[in-house]
Structures are given as C-alpha cells and as structure tokens.
Amino acid sequence: MVLRMTGIRKRFPGVVALDDVDFRLLPGEVHALMGENGAGKSTLIKVLTGVYGVDAGEIELAGEPVSFTGPAAAQRAGVSTVYQEVNLCPNLSIAENILLGREPRRFGRIRWAPMRRRAEELLARLDLELDVSAPLSAQSIAVQQLVAIARALDVDARVLVLDEPTSSLDSHEVDRLLAVMRTLRDEGMAILFVTHFIDQVFAISDRMTVLRNGKLVGEYETAEITPVELVTRMIGKELATLDELEQVRPERTVREELLRAEEVGRAGGIEPFSLGIQRGEVVGLAGLLGSGRTELARLLFGADHADQGTIRVDDKPVSLRTPRAAIARGIAFCSENRKTEGLVEDLTVRENIALAVQASRGWTKPLSRKRQEEIAESSIKALDIRPANPEAKVGELSGGNQQKVLLARWLITEPRLLILDEPTRGIDIGAKTEIQKLVTRLAAEGMAVVFISAELEEVLRLSDRVLVLRDRQVVAQLDNDALTPEQIMATIADGGAE
C-alpha cells in the first residue's frame, strides 16, 4: 500500500470537514474520491499534502508515518498534486509555471532554452501545442488547468493527486488526460482522482472512496457498483433524473428579439459574427478549447469591446464598451474564472451575492442590511449553498459552493440576458440538475440565456439553438431539435461546411 490515512479528523471554525475518515491507495491504481460539494474531498487532499494540519489521525506513506509541513515537503516525498483551483502564477510564462522549482540549471544558472523544450514536451504529452514563453494570464482556464496538470506530471512521483482536473476541459482533452493517467497507472503510479463527472469515474477508476458530509461512506470496487448506486451513496438519497427537463422546455409563443449583433468581431479575439437572441431563448455555445466561446461572450458583455460591427438591444443601437454599459441594459455575465474575475474571497457569502445588485443600483443607494440578508437567504436556499450561513467567508467554501455563490449573484439581478460561462464547473451532479432546471425556468419566464459549457450534453439539454464555434469563428447556427453531441462534433470537425 502506498498511502494509508486512518481516523483523519479536521475541523474548521464551525464545521467538521473530516470526521474519522479512512483512506487507502494502492500502487498502480486510479482511485476516485467521490462526494457532493463540501463533502470534504479537497480538505482530505490538503491534509494529505500538509497544507492543513490534522486534528486527529495518522498518515502513512509506503509504511512510514509522515506529517508534511507543506506541499514542498509532500512533493519531495513523491506526492505530486494538482489542487482544485488553478494554483499557478499568472504573471509568469507557461514554461515557468510548469517547471518552477525544477528548472534545468547549470552551476545554479537557469537554462532557459532546455526549460522551454522540456515544457513543450510535457504539454505534448497532453496533446497541447502552445507558445510556452507566453504569460499564463493570457490563457483560458482550460489551458491553465492543463498547465497545472503538466506541472504535476513532471515530478517523479509515487502518488499523483488530481483534484477536479477535468472541470473545464472538453472531451478531447479529457480523453487525452485519461490516456496519460492509464499509462502512469500501468507504470505503477498511484493516482487519486476527484471529479463530478460520473462517466469519467467509470471510464478510468479501479476503486473509489465515497465521502458524505465529512464522513466516510465506504470504499468500492468500480466493477462492483453501478452509477446509480454510486450517486445514491454520494447524496444519501435517490437522485431525481433529468428526463423531465425535456418536457419543461416550453414552446415559446412570443418571438421578440432582445439583442442583435451584426458582424460584431474583435481582432485577435473572434471573427465577425451575426447573432440574434430572443426573449426566453437559451442559446448554447459549443466548441472546443480555444474556439472563442468566452471571447464571444465577453464582447456581448462589453468586457472586451468589439472593433467592428453593431449591437442592437431592443432594436436600438448600443455601445457596449464597458460591463457597466451592458449591466445597465440588463445584461449579466457569470465568468468562468471565479477566482480572479468573480468572487471576493475575503467577503462573506451575503456580501458577494449582494455585489451585483448593489452595483446596478449605484453606490449612492446602498441596499439595507436586512434586504441583503433576505437576498442571501433565498439564494442559499435556491441553490443549496453549504454551509447555509450567509456570514461565512467565500474563501472558506468548497469549490462547488463558491461557484453557486457566483451564480446566485447574477441570478438575483434579474437580468434580461444572462450569459453563463461554464456555470456548472465543479458542481456536483445533484446541484447541477438544480441549476439546469433553474435556467430552464428562468427562460420560460422570459429571460434570454447564453449558455457556455465544455460538456456538450449539457448544452444540448438546455439550448433552443446552438452556435458552433471553431478557430474563433462561428461556423454554424443549429436549431436544437434532437441534436446529438455527435452531430455537433461532426459540425466542428468539418467546420460547418455541411
């Protein structure tokens, strides 16, 4: 056994994050750690790698009791980790982010050329070709996630820990990552894998451990459990399926155009495109990594400004040069990058949720504390944010729950057009269903929604119409009557050339 954790207990002020949890990892296996948002998965990983100390319990690595003082010590002992949030330095180059601390050197002098080559090789393993001397900040979240993975792969490790490495990857990158994981496993590495994608778990893992509310539910052989059983163990009850969603999507009767973009584009961002969005319509954006989904959304929100074309809202030309201008027209944008563009970690859940409403009212008319509390309470209930405490600091919430807070912030502004960029990233399958239902309901009430997700199934489930993007260009607009993911993939492949 490479790793054994016994009787692990970890409490934070007000929450017991881990309560007497046992965990074991064998060499040459992929072990999935499963559980809902806030179940304690990331905490277990941080306890293992010495980010947090334990309150009780023991950790043994290859039979030796260990207690790491921090990630550096864990790395030296052969535990290589990709933490849940992308933890890299945006100001440094891609190559440095991959190799920092392990740069090739001669007499203490960093050798930049071999370093760049090494970084390129590591990225090539993930089927990625990038200019590695470019700064990381210019990259999408998905690329950043891959860079973090490449970094972890470089270490000569016995144990590889991956905390939701696939949350913003699309199917191609996921396949590639799973292939790499299989190779490493066959070489004898032990891999701890966290994800909310049930199909990935069944595709790759040998065994799994399920946590619920900080407690151990059990350890299972993947071959001996079904997806439904797994989900039941995770959430402690049966999950209502999504089938009903299809019928919920109502026929739209009024056809009233809310926004029209004519030949809008931005050099280096996205080629000119035309698009009309009607009230109550859900428009999905489908495309691979780097296809320009986020860039398109940012133009509609004024986060980047278009250098050509016109946008009309309610048939009146508007200039969306800043997010403020867009918000004033009832457009809201929920960014994919919750850490740097979204949440303020040191503020409470209540304050974070109130931010957008407050901004749209103007700072001269402060929301009363009581009103803020009402808003926060109702959002917490609607999205099942845990812990259900409006005064908890957002930085202390689990990843999935942070995502819910971000979503709540924009939902309560009651926008006319809501742009959701990867809104279900890192969200567990129960909450995901709730969010999908919510989007459908909001659309039925007349809100227009632009929905971006790397998960094609999800895009197809929700959208009335799908825009297919490739190489920063809109290549097709398809009405969603019984579209399948395969059809979309085919459209992407042939570039919309019917």
Added chain:
Amino acid sequence: MTTLTASRQRYLPIIATFALLVGAYGFGAAQYEAFASGQVVLNILIDNAFLLVVAIGMTFVILTGGIDLSVGAVVALSTLVSARLLAAGVSPLVVLVLVLVIGGTLGLGMGAVIHYFELQPFIVTLAGMFLARGLCYTISVESISITDGFFTTMAQTPVSLPGGMHVSTSVVIAVIVLAVAAYVLHFTRLGRTVYAIGGSEQSAMLMGLPVARTKITVYAISGLCSALGGVLLAFYTLSGNALHAVGMELDAIAAVVIGGTILTGGTGYVLGTVLGVLVLGIIQTLITFDGTLSSWWTKIVIGALLFVFIVLQRLVSRRAR
C-alpha cells in the same frame, strides 16, 4: 502574434520611461549648452549611486509584493557606524564587513517577523525604520566626519572613461550590484521565486516553492543593499550623520515604480529601476541648471515634474497598446 504583443506589453513601461528620459535629456540639451555633454549623465549617476543601490534592493522587495520603509534609516545608520568606527581607528575593511552584516541582519529580522507573524511589511519595516533611526542618535547626534585614508581615496579617485569622461568608484560598485541583481532575478531559482510570490503567494506555496525562505531573503537583500548604499553615501559625503537619507525610502520606492515595477508585485525589471533613478536625477539636474529656483521651490518643481512624467509615461504606454 499574441505572444509578440504580450512580451512587448511587458517591456512597455520600460520603453516608455526610456523614451521620456531621452526626451528630457534632449530638452535639457536644447536649453543649456553644457547639458549636452555626456558627463552630465554620468554626473547624475555619480550623485545617485547610493540611491541606485538602495533602489535595487527595494526592487526585490516590491517584486514580491512587499515594501521596505526602513532603507533610509539603515543608510543613515550605516554612515554613522562607519564614521564612528573609523574614528575609533578600526580597519576600514572590518568596518565595511560589519556594516553590511548589520544591514543584512536587520533586513533578515524584519523579513522573519513579516513572514512568521503574518504581519504587514508596511508596519514592520516602519518599526524597523524608527529602530534604525533611533540607533543613529544613540551613536551620535552630531555629524562625524570621515578622514580615513581608504574612504577618502574611494571618494576622490575618479575612474576614467574614454572620451575624457569619468565616474566615481561608487558608480562602478553600483553597476556591479545592478549586474548581480539582474542575474539573480532572471537566471536563478531565487529570482524566479521572487516573481512567483509576487504573482500569487498562495499559489507559490501550493506549487511547493520555498516561500518562507525567499520572502525573508528578499528583506535581507534590501537590508544589505541599504547598508552598501550607506557606505557609498559615506564615500560621497565623507561623513556619518543621523540626518542623512531622510525620506530616501520614498525616493527609492518612486524610482522602482517609475521604472515600471508594479507595487502589488510580480512584474517589473531591475533595469527599469535604473531608469527610474535616472529620471529622478535628471529632473534634479534640470532644476540645478536653471539655477533660479530657491531650495523649497526645487521640491515643488520636482513634484510637479514627476507628476507630468508619470502621466506622460502612462499615456505613452496606453497609446502603444
């Protein structure tokens, strides 16, 4: 193509500063004939060699997202310790080593307090500033002049350059410090970790980088540079005085920021700091050449010119983007 623009953007503040520096020099040369000689530029370096060394140390600290307010006081302390020990007949080499050790240790101590007690660098180094300045007065409340042979030689021997120009030994020392600093920042793990911490301390920690060690080292480097700056100031003034270098921390910070290093850390170059020092120097020189301004007016004009300069710098970088 995107990377080209990206890297160009990274150098933009430096290019803008350089362009404006050339502009200011051209303006001076057009106004005053004597300004056109290359020696004027060298004189700026001669008059500011100690500031340059201090500002280089400050660059390390600011790159990690910290700040060091104690530098001016450490400079003064170093001049006084040197003067007092030399007056007591201690060998100049021993004095040099001792001064550097004191400066480095002070920095190390502040760095350790900042890191382990998770305190704001602002407040810790402010305390360090009071401490060092206070220590000055316990050594002497009056100026002590330096007559030591080694120090006076260092102060008075010019280093000749081709074309009949010359610099002081202090400038040579400052240039060496600059070269070492640039090397450390760009070619060593320590240097890259400094940038990583400035980018995100939390990430640097999770990436397994030696955050504690690096943060403390950076303050030690700043302390060391301040001590060396103090020695250079002692060469320059041949005296030790508790009132030396009052407010120099602000000059150093200004030089670093004008040179394009961002106060929150993570981006900037030590070469920019050199340009920053030159900007401060050239403004001062322009005023001296004018010669009509009384001393308090100098400060006001410096303030105004600095203001114009940074606004221009911003406009230039924005236009180029």
